[in-house]
Amino acid sequence: MTRAFLRRPAGIAGLAVLLAFAVLALASPLFIGPAQLDVTQVNGPQLAPPSAGYPLGTDQAGRSILLLTIWGSRESLTIGLISTVLTVLLGTAVGLLAGHYQGRLGKALMHVTDWFIALPSLPLAISLSAxxxxxxASITVAIAVTSWTATARLVRAQTLAVEARPFIERARALGAGNRQIMLRHVLPNVMPLILVSSTLTVASAILSEATLTFLGLGDPTSVTWGSMLQTAFFGGAVTAGAWWYLMPPGIAILLVVLGFTLTGRAVEHILNPRTVQHA
Known part of the structure; x- marks a missing residue:
């Protein structure tokens, strides 16, 4: 799989972008202190354009946009990853159960899934966060609750396909129970699809986090890319023409989403034999 991945330049580029942001997020406490983010302690020029001292300019409080963008990656990526884990766990559980138990339980679970799909996700996420x-924590839960349906339908369809194979009938004939069939026979065959779906889910979760935080539903004391956009927009950056305040968090979101998308597509081409055959 590693050799196949290395033959896909787009996937390598996406993974490189993700690794760069991960390193910056993990290492940021080593070179960014609380005083550099505290509006009561900084003494830099307000809304200053990029310069040698401030490569990406400053905000209305005199804080470095570069340091804010790097620090904001910590919580933005954390919320995206945790909400994705919750989304995948919930969606996989529902999909497995709905695909394996095709009677009343399966139909009931799919009715619930269809009901959540029919609801507009953004208003529902806003309501839950409020x-x-x-x-x-509330944003993470809201994203997970509004995002699990796609994974559930995907896993259910794959579960039905796997359980139609002859080796499942042989497992049943040998006395395998429902739990054993789902966890030992179906789940391993569904995992590649879940892995690909997860990379795309992270990208969607990071966008959702930025949207909800921009709308004022995030922690007002923390720095995320969404909160930076909110502070810039309502702090007069647009009217002041302070493009350097708006662009860095927006570009960071764009690069991370693009990184997860390129990585996910590359993994999909590798794990899906039909895709590889036509690639």
Whole structure:
């Protein structure tokens, strides 16, 4: 799989972008201190354009946009990854059960899935975040609750395909129970599809986090890419022509989403034999 991945330049480029952001996010506490982010302690020029001292300019409080963008990657990526884990776990559980139990339980689960699909995801996420209160935890839950349906339908379809294969009938004939069939025989065959879906889900989750935080549902004391866009927009960056305040978090979101998308597509080409055959 590694050799096949290395033959796909787009996938390598996407993975390189993700690794770069991951390294910056993990290493940021080593070179960014609380005083550099505290509006009461910084003394830089306000809304200053890029310069030698401030490569990406400053915000209305005099803080470095470069340092804010790097620091914001920590929570933006964390929320995206955690919400994706919750989304995949919930969607996989529902999809497996709905695909294996095709009676009343399976139909009931798919009715619930279809009901969530029919609901507009953004208003539902906004409502959940408002009910749960401001903060990263509420945004994470809201994203997971509104994003699991695609994974559930995907896993259910793959589960039905796997259980139609002869080796499942042989497993049943040898006395394998429902739990053993789902976990030992079906789930391993569904995992490649889940892996590909997860990379695309992370990209969607990061966009959702930025949207909800921009709307004021995030933690007002934390720095994320969404909160940077919100502060820039409502702080007068647009009217002041401070493009250097708006572009860095927007470009960071774009690069990370593109990185996950390119990586996910490359993995999909490798793991899906039909895609590889026609690539």
């Amino acid at each position: 009910v749960l209160g401001q903060g990263a």
